[in-house]
Amino acid sequence: MHSDSTEFNTNSIPNPLISRRDFVGGAAITGAAYVIGIPGLTTAKLLAGAAKRIITPNPLLPVSGGMGPTHPTKEKRGEITARALYLTDGNTSIVIVGLDLLGFPGVLADRVRKRVPRVAAENIMIGSTHTHSAPDCYAFPDGKGGHTGDLAFMDRVCVLAAEAVNEAIDRAKPAKLRINTDEAKGKIAYNYYAPDLYDRRMSVIQAVGADDKAIGTLVNYAIHPEVLGNSIGILSPDLIGPLCDRLEERAGGTAIFMNSAQGGMVTADNRDLSKPKDPQRAYWEDSRTWEECSRNRRWFFLCHL
Numbered sequence: 064m065h066s067d068s069t070e071f072n073t074n075s076i077p078n079p080l081i082s083r084r085d086f087v088g089g090a091a092i093t094g095a096a097y098v099i100g101i102p103g104l105t106t107a108k109l110l111a112g113a114a115k116r117i118i119t120p121n122p123l124l125p126v127s128g129g130m131g132p133t134h135p136t137k138e139k140r141g142e143i144t145a146r147a148l149y150l151t152d153g154n155t156s157i158v159i160v161g162l163d164l165l166g167f168p169g170v171l172a173d174r175v176r177k178r179v180p181r182v183a184a185e186n187i188m189i190g191s192t193h194t195h196s197a198p199d200c201y202a203f204p205d206g207k208g209g210h211t212g213d214l215a216f217m218d219r220v221c222v223l224a225a226e227a228v229n230e231a232i233d234r235a236k237p238a239k240l241r242i243n244t245d246e247a248k249g250k251i252a253y254n255y256y257a258p259d260l261y262d263r264r265m266s267v268i269q270a271v272g273a274d275d276k277a278i279g280t281l282v283n284y285a286i287h288p289e290v291l292g293n294s295i296g297i298l299s300p301d302l303i304g305p306l307c308d309r310l311e312e313r314a315g316g317t318a319i320f321m322n323s324a325q326g327g328m329v330t331a332d333n334r335d336l337s338k339p340k341d342p343q344r345a346y347w348e349d350s351r352t353w354e355e356c357s358r359n360r361r362w363f364f365l366c367h368l
């Protein structure tokens with residue numbers, strides 16, 4: 064499962080306006096949802112918009128969990144998406160884009176930015192969920208002088224991601240921000256190599272319209288979306304899909320997920336604790352099902368939304 068020894072920086076963040084510290088440091092009081100400013104933005108006249116596009120290839124493509132051969136797919140579970148949140152105070156505008164992909168190199172991120180002339184390129188932050196069940200956008204070498212990427216798919220993702228951003232801009236309306244950080248409790252994530260060693264904080268920024276309904280909700284949390292993994296023939300956003308679906312059902316608007324520090328190796332807790340695989344080393348069998356991805360939806364009750 065966690066054999067991918069090659070990990071990549073999944074986020075392309077040129078001079079980020081919102082630092083990680085700002086994400087997690089905004090409001091760390093249990094149960095309190097703050098209305099708070101983001102550095103560089105004046106919230107008094109804040110506008111917010113959000114939109115998404117499905118990027119699932121048709122026909123399906125092989126999926127990649129890192130360097131090495133891709134794996135063919137025969138079905139999909141959920142849809143992989145491009146999701147965008149736009150915030151502006153009339154002077155400064157920022158965009159945050161989340162992609163259901165393993166990663167998204169800077170050269171592709173720049174293609175998206177070129178299609179969004181209304182926002183300064185350095186204010187468009189593009190990140191990947193790091194699902195291990197989506198096509199390769201790195202064009203990894205295939206060991207035969209070629210690569211495992213599909214260039215037409217990559218182009219299509221750039222076009223659709225930019226469409227989502229431009230629609231988010233077009234839909235912008237007066238908003239306030241609610242921000243919170245709290246401990247995510249339950250069987251959600253763990254560290255594969257040191258089970259108790261991981262960051263339990265989940266941070267949320269939610270743009271809320273004058274009608275008090277969510278426009279967009281951005282979630283920041285550390286978890287490897289590899290419940291399904293890349294070897295069972297399924298293309299999927301993994302647990303991030305049900306997570307976003309559940310959040311949109313409860314709060315409305317568009318949900319966007321930005322992963323946090325997954326290194327070394329913070330992953331989804333899909334261990335079946337009734338099935339030890341190697342008790343001495345504390346390894347268990349994993350549940351690799353879409354139902355297990357959906358089970359993790361329960362974590363959104365922790366967000367106080």
Ligand SMILES: [Zn+2]
Pocket residue numbers: 067070128129193195287
């Ligand atoms: Zn990974």
